[in-house]
Amino acid sequence: MKSFALKDILRPHIANLAPYSSARDEYTGKVGVFLDANENPIGSVSDHCYNRYPDPYQAEIKARISPIKKIGTEQIFLGNGSDEPIDLLIRATCRPAIDRILIMPPTYGMYEVSASIHDVPVDKVPLTADYQIEVDKVLNAVVPETKIIWICTPNNPTGNCLESSVIEKIVRNFSGLVVVDEAYIDFANTSSWLDRLAEFPNLVVLQTFSKAWGLAGLRVGMCFASEELVRILNKIKPPYNISLPAQQALMSGLDSAERKDVMVEEILKEREKLRTMLSQLSFVLQIFPSDANFLLVRFSDASAVMSYLIEHTIIVRDRSKVFSCEGCLRISVGTTEENMELIEALKSFPLPI
Structure with a gap:
């Protein structure tokens, strides 16, 4: 494995910053x-103590997360969604207009957006036609200024898991940070990279409460990394980045971990039912394999289908302009009733004569 020292990739003023x-x-x-x-x-709502600032490091929440994720509290960073640690990781390591990140499109758009906000160049090595990593091309694209490689698995917007052996090769052969974004990991039949965190000092794992936990409105993301890197993230984050109402609601949500598992099982069943019903529509050309709570679907005329669904106030995500997703809509798995409403609407979609 290539040698890795966090001090070698931090921006110098960040390493010496007095928080x-x-x-x-x-x-x-x-x-x-x-x-x-x-x-x-x-205070105006004294029974909730909202007149007081919240714990800036969310100690109680981390103590509750620790046994669930089987990782020490000192290796947990909580952010305002996963987008905050994405932004902070770039801010901590990348000098504007000098250092670079590497992504593999199609992938989650915020990696590139956050880099652009900080004037950080983005190198792109596309996934293969079946949405897997071309590892040799990735490693050959690395330059001395490459500070972070971003890997989303299960991938958004494609839905599939990326091969673990390939990810491991990247982690072992890159001397910067490898961030594995596991926002959808609870829906996948595969191990989390959290299990390997102690093995690789350059590995960072992102997870979220927005998907399987059903707490998207709270905007709380999890970042798991070395104790050293978590200390850096705590230095540069806003002082009170997770509000008190969000912390209180999240504590209640963590009391219902078994409910999360029940919801995941129900969503997976609905996903396969939805796949079956979509496959019976003549204008559906392809349904991609999914390890997430959504399906990427290629239509004969995605734009017309999208407009038609909006007219029926059924909202899906148009991904047809995303690299390698031409003609595709991304459809989140809804409740049984929502999925049936979608299918019934699509059954009435006017086909060209």
Whole structure:
């Protein structure tokens, strides 16, 4: 494996940054007379204590996540969705207009958007026709300025898992960060890369509460990394990046881990029923394999189908302009009733004469 040292890829001023110290950094207790943070002492919703700042490091939540994910709290970073750690990882490592990231389209769009916001060049090595990694091309595309390789598995928007042996080869042969985005991992019949985190110091794993946990409105993402990298992310994040209502609701959600498993099982059953019904439509050309809670579907006229569905207030995602997804719509798996409403509408889609 190539040698890796976090100090070698951090932007120098980030490594030496003195972070903002909030009131809750100086005193972490919950009991006392709090006259340190210029909060309103009365509050408008006092029974929820919303007049007080939340724990900036979400210690209770991490203590609850730790046994679920079988990873130490010091290796957990919580962000405002997964988009916040995506942004912070680029900000921490990439010098604008100098350093680079590498992505493999088609993939999640925020990697490129976040890089562009920071004026960081993006190199692209497309996936194969069956949406897998061409590992030799990826490694050959790496230059000294490449700081992060982004891998989404199960991939969005294609839905499939990427081959683990190929990902391992990249992790072993790249001296920067390899970020494996597992937003949809709960729907896949494969192991999480969390199981390998202790083995690879350059590995970062992203997960989320937005999909399988059914908590998208809370906007809480999980980033698992080395203790050293988590300390850096904590240095550069906004002081109170997860609101108190979100933390409280998330604690309640974590009490229902078994409900998450039930929801996943139900969604997977609905996904296969939806696949079967879509395959019976003459204007459906291809349904791609999915390890996620959605299907990528190629239509004979995706634009017409999209417009027709919008007229019927059924909203899917048009991916036909995404590289290698020409003619495709991405359809999230809904409830039984929602899926049937979609199918019934499509059965009435006016075919060209």
